[in-house]
Amino acid sequence: MSTDYQAIINRIKDEVKPLLTQGKVATYIPALARINPYRFGMAVYTINGELFTCGDAQEYFSIQSISKVFTLARVMDRLGDALWDRVGREASGNPFNSLVQLEYENGKPRNPFINAGALVITDCFIQEEQNAMSKLRDFVRACAANPNIDFDEEVAASEKLTGHRNAALANFLKSYGNLINEVEEVLDVYFHQCSLSMSCADLSRAFLFLANAGTDPLTCAAVCGPRQAKRINALMQTCGLYDEGGEFAYRVGLPGKSGVGGGIVAVMPGELTVAVWSPALNQAGNSLAGMKALELFTTYTARSIF
């Protein structure tokens, strides 16, 4: 049975329209606060190489926490299981920027996708790669097959200026000996990775290797091994949507990763990836219309991992 993805995402775009006014754009980064909250884009990429898009699917936006998947993929590849001495892999049950758990658990972040864990991953990445920042950009460009992807320096500078909570986390990690590089350097790379500008089309393309056992299905390049791809998907399932991971599993039923820029990417292993963007967020910090769009997507395609 062939699924008409184009018809489905068009229909979804119409149906979520009333939701676009209900969320709130992230305001803590001035450069993000200016975004038009009514934007909506969606892209589906099958492992056979078909791309379906609608709305603002080609528009660049700030991928923010979605970038954590890219650094994790690289670091898992390099460090293997040694990584798990420094970061756990359980859901946190707490907001993404919480320091509480970090204190109770002596500076070992619960998982690589809460901010504390992502800072540790970035620290690992800096250890493993010279010129970490440009290496990361090159990797993302290669995954997305788009050489124009770049950091948004205004967003990065803006985060640096207002990122006291992340500075608190990084200093806290350092006090526990769980940052090797200097706080300033880790934050600099971290703020840059979060500032990467990509479109839904880019993101769906860049995540294809996770739907295809670690290998880019279009170039046949091995991005990571099959076990690692499976494990990154498991980690996204468990911890990819902060403290709304259960809600996402319950309503959508796919591993996914969200960012406060309003993007969410999900993976249907063996079949496809789907990326959605709508900048207005719900109270948990996830795209309000994006959550609904992905819920409708698995309903209309009758596909889920469960």
Add this chain to the structure above:
Amino acid sequence: MSTDYQAIINRIKDEVKPLLTQGKVATYIPALARINPYRFGMAVYTINGELFTCGDAQEYFSIQSISKVFTLARVMDRLGDALWDRVGREASGNPFNSLVQLEYENGKPRNPFINAGALVITDCFIQEEQNAMSKLRDFVRACAANPNIDFDEEVAASEKLTGHRNAALANFLKSYGNLINEVEEVLDVYFHQCSLSMSCADLSRAFLFLANAGTDPLTCAAVCGPRQAKRINALMQTCGLYDEGGEFAYRVGLPGKSGVGGGIVAVMPGELTVAVWSPALNQAGNSLAGMKALELFTTYTARSIF
């Protein structure tokens, strides 16, 4: 490609043998503490009706928290979304019997599988069914197609005598108005449901409807709707192994539910169920050899939802 499940589980049985001595049998219930820790059984049931067993797969053991899936399935069917006003669906990030989160979140348990949440589900079940205890037994017997399944009154009595922590949870829920029935009654049903004695073969049979979109593939009886089956699987994925849910997702990659009796059941949607029993537990309270057996199972069958 046909998979030789029998060969695979036989091989697993051999390979986990050295692990049988490493865990610790639960001692807080005297009736459980007497179990021989070296027992090991495994059963695979495909939705085509093929059953593969090895070791002590026909041996009865105390299913304990695995029973929470049966009450949840019934209550979801009866109450629908109203259920979620009383219990959440996020991973707790805390031990299964923790009261901390319950206090911070004003008496609404994080999910239906931590003890506090399961007590609420049992309370709902009592509200919905007269003679709740026998109704529950009948339901489990029907799912497992085994009329001999029964409560272990010694285990139930033993839990009642020593279950001060659960009594604390139930009273705490009651103080928040989140138990409708009397504390004593809810605890009585709860301790009985946990005392149900079943074998790996029983459990793999009883969970088949969750691998088959809610319908028992052998009797064609609809146990629940397809959306509910998918959602129960999602909930097991998120919260089924207490604070080791991420570990289980990472290593095994299937939705599952464990009990302190040493049983774990997992579901491969559209294909099969697999149940394992080994009474010695790891520090998180899950079967130590059982976790490894299921990890090997998805490795050797190259099957996972991710």
Add this chain to the structure above:
Amino acid sequence: MSTDYQAIINRIKDEVKPLLTQGKVATYIPALARINPYRFGMAVYTINGELFTCGDAQEYFSIQSISKVFTLARVMDRLGDALWDRVGREASGNPFNSLVQLEYENGKPRNPFINAGALVITDCFIQEEQNAMSKLRDFVRACAANPNIDFDEEVAASEKLTGHRNAALANFLKSYGNLINEVEEVLDVYFHQCSLSMSCADLSRAFLFLANAGTDPLTCAAVCGPRQAKRINALMQTCGLYDEGGEFAYRVGLPGKSGVGGGIVAVMPGELTVAVWSPALNQAGNSLAGMKALELFTTYTARSIF
């Protein structure tokens, strides 16, 4: 310099009048909820045997948590330092009925005045005394030199019926092995001790030994040793007003103990005791007008321990 205590408490009575309408009577115990919130009484007892009263100072009310001082005095006298293996002596920084800290600290309550700690003290008292309930009543009658003091059975029954939070605490303590007697028995004595009916005059009389190094200044009976009296005062200072202990130290500057019945007793070592009653409570569960009355008392008498 002789202080005109009568004039001072009369003046205070007038000044706190506007506050009587601002608090809220405790409603979780039906028998308490019926109290007229505008009652106000105050009594000062000097160690020279002078008693000054105003308003409803001879009216009986439910002393509730103030009773914890009586059980503690008895248990400290009997057990000595062994007591501190089972309960700490630090401020909790949490509400009086919190279970959170108890879980983090493995069932050892922070201090004898939070509910969990008081339950342990009552458990010790039962261990030490046969017929604990009547022994406690006799002790309080002797301290207050009033043979008419008694339990209010209606209040005790009412607490039993609605005391799920205390039942949760007692079961939780039991699960940690920090209750020796049966949960039901400890709760029964505890609910009775809290139901004791006394007046401000009674309470100021009964606390005199704490202002006089452990010896009743009027009968010359040694209630406890001088070191113990000093230590009970220190414990009241640290933990006597729940999570408002710092506020009370800052504003009043005397060791004291409050109850949700609206009573507060404070001790000026070497000089006097002062008891106040006004049933309407502030958000922390302490008598709103009572707090102000004691603040004015130390201001107008220019007396404080600091």
Add this chain to the structure above:
Amino acid sequence: MSTDYQAIINRIKDEVKPLLTQGKVATYIPALARINPYRFGMAVYTINGELFTCGDAQEYFSIQSISKVFTLARVMDRLGDALWDRVGREASGNPFNSLVQLEYENGKPRNPFINAGALVITDCFIQEEQNAMSKLRDFVRACAANPNIDFDEEVAASEKLTGHRNAALANFLKSYGNLINEVEEVLDVYFHQCSLSMSCADLSRAFLFLANAGTDPLTCAAVCGPRQAKRINALMQTCGLYDEGGEFAYRVGLPGKSGVGGGIVAVMPGELTVAVWSPALNQAGNSLAGMKALELFTTYTARSIF
């Protein structure tokens, strides 16, 4: 009755000698880690101007958190009650450098003596005073009547280099909007105030105003008002010894303030101050022999506020 303070402190010095080897010198600041752990000094200053000293009472050491009393006294004098919008006055029930409570309570520290609260006080001080650092030094010199008191630049630099935990706290406060000045500036002043080098004799002299209702009894200069002095004493009683405040009240019975340099100062209102120094700390971070010395002091002098 005249008390022979000299004989008492000499006796105490002998009696605590065996304890000097039991604690551990703070090692997180390299400059402190080099201190000889067997040093011991003690000084008593009466409000009549008599000074009694023994051992290393004239030796300079790093006063660390004791400095928080000086900044607080200044800021209370300037800001009055407005201060309490930014910081509470309850015991924290948590370690002095905890971030947990700060997160649960939205960036308002529990009290002015935990590190987070002290950073807020320092921030206030910077707001109120130009050249905050030298103003603070001048104030301390005046209180102690010793123009040679100074910062220890090596200690200050050492704290800056390793003070990631304090940097985390300061950034965390900033993220909640509860620091007005730049993080770097607040930390710089804070690390300097903590580095102040003073002797027991200096400290006992400098705290005299708190034993004399706010007025320096020797110069008759009003350092703060009588109500403020009483309140600072109350705050020290409640929060001056971190999570050992209850222990200190129970064993010593005086308001006091400790520092990780091994100093403790206590106040007997209306009579005297007493300072002790012994660099080896107990597990709570307070001077092990110092705690005992003060306990013996109130025992032998039969003086306490309770």
